Amino acid sequence: MDPSSLSRYQRxxxxxxxxxxxxxxxxxxxxxSGGLTLSCQLLHSPTNGKGTVILVHGxxxxxGCLRHLINRLAAEGYNVxxxxxxxxxxxxxxxxxxxxxxxxxxxxxxxxxxVRSRMPPPYDVVAHSMGGTVVVDHLLNxxxxxxxxxxxxxxxxxxxxxxxxRRFGHTxxxxxxxxxxxxxxxxSDLAFCxxxxxxxxxxxxxxxxxxxxxxxxxxxxxxxxQSTRSPLITEAEIDxxxxxxxxxxxxxxxxxxxxxxxxxGGRHHLLNEAQPLREHVLDIVSEELRR
Numbered sequence: 306m307d308p309s310s311l312s313r314y315q316r317x318x319x320x321x322x323x324x325x326x327x328x329x330x331x332x333x334x335x336x337x338s339g340g341l342t343l344s345c346q347l348l349h350s351p352t353n354g355k356g357t358v359i360l361v362h363g364x365x366x367x368x369g370c371l372r373h374l375i376n377r378l379a380a381e382g383y384n385v386x387x388x389x390x391x392x393x394x395x396x397x398x399x400x401x402x403x404x405x406x407x408x409x410x411x412x413x414x415x416x417x418x419x420v421r422s423r424m425p426p427p428y429d430v431v432a433h434s435m436g437g438t439v440v441v442d443h444l445l446n447x448x449x450x451x452x453x454x455x456x457x458x459x460x461x462x463x464x465x466x467x468x469x470x471r472r473f474g475h476t477x478x479x480x481x482x483x484x485x486x487x488x489x490x491x492x493s494d495l496a497f498c499x500x501x502x503x504x505x506x507x508x509x510x511x512x513x514x515x516x517x518x519x520x521x522x523x524x525x526x527x528x529x530x531q532s533t534r535s536p537l538i539t540e541a542e543i544d545x546x547x548x549x550x551x552x553x554x555x556x557x558x559x560x561x562x563x564x565x566x567x568x569x570g571g572r573h574h575l576l577n578e579a580q581p582l583r584e585h586v587l588d589i590v591s592e593e594l595r596r
Contacts, residue, residue, distance in 0.1 A: 435461050
């Protein structure tokens with residue numbers, strides 16, 4: 306592909322998701338991880354002066370869901386790198402399914418190596434929901450990680466699924482691969498919530514194999530060592546997707562130096578809340594990256 310141009314399909318993607326970029330500074334690309342070709346997008350700042358921020362989306366979502374954050378960081382002069390998890394968005398892999406949760410962390414580590422060879426340091430990360438789980442896993446597996454600032458937005462260490470339903474899903478997973486995704490109000494922006502139902506890259510199903518692998522990760526995480534890292538953790542006051550109390554306690558124990566900010570009135574998709582709440586969340590992220 307001519308690096309100075311965007312195909313009409315790529316331009317259609319940017320326009321559909323409202324990502325402000327042009328052929329001079331934006332690159333669609335791929336990288337290899339675990340035998341899969343994964344999609345990534347690199348947005349280069351004209352100045353390169355502020356380093357690079359890596360963005361990590363949540364389960365069932367994709368890079369386009371982070372458009373507001375992408376646009377904000379680009380406007381502030383950061384290089385931005387964002388990718389789709391295996392089985393999500395434009396990446397290869399069985400749809401929103403995984404056999405081993407460690408596959409996500411491996412993909413993130415491979416993305417980090419890909420970015421290091423193309424974009425300047427320092428390297429910061431902002432991760433939402435399951436993306437936060439992946440980054441946490443990375444920090445615990447790589448205490449010497451080159452990541453500088455870490456911002457976790459509504460991270461998911463345990464989901465809010467009642468125990469009986471979680472057990473049911475674990476039991477039927479060898480027999481049924483997928484269950485319908487239940488629509489929830491995860492943002493006060495009703496247009497965003499409606500868009501999740503029509504977005505061609507959003508999954509309409511959840512994977513029972515994914516649920517089983519996440520449960521195994523949770524059991525393993527019970528023995529996680531403490532970390533000296535001090536991530537900023539933003540929590541949604543009204544979050545029906547995660548088990549907020551358990552997640553808070555686990556993160557506080559595992560990262561004693563972490564800092565917590567609760568977003569009053571916020572729901573799980575904090576980066577896609579209605580205004581002015583969304584701008585408040587973006588301001589918090591921006592201030593942390595400048596710290």
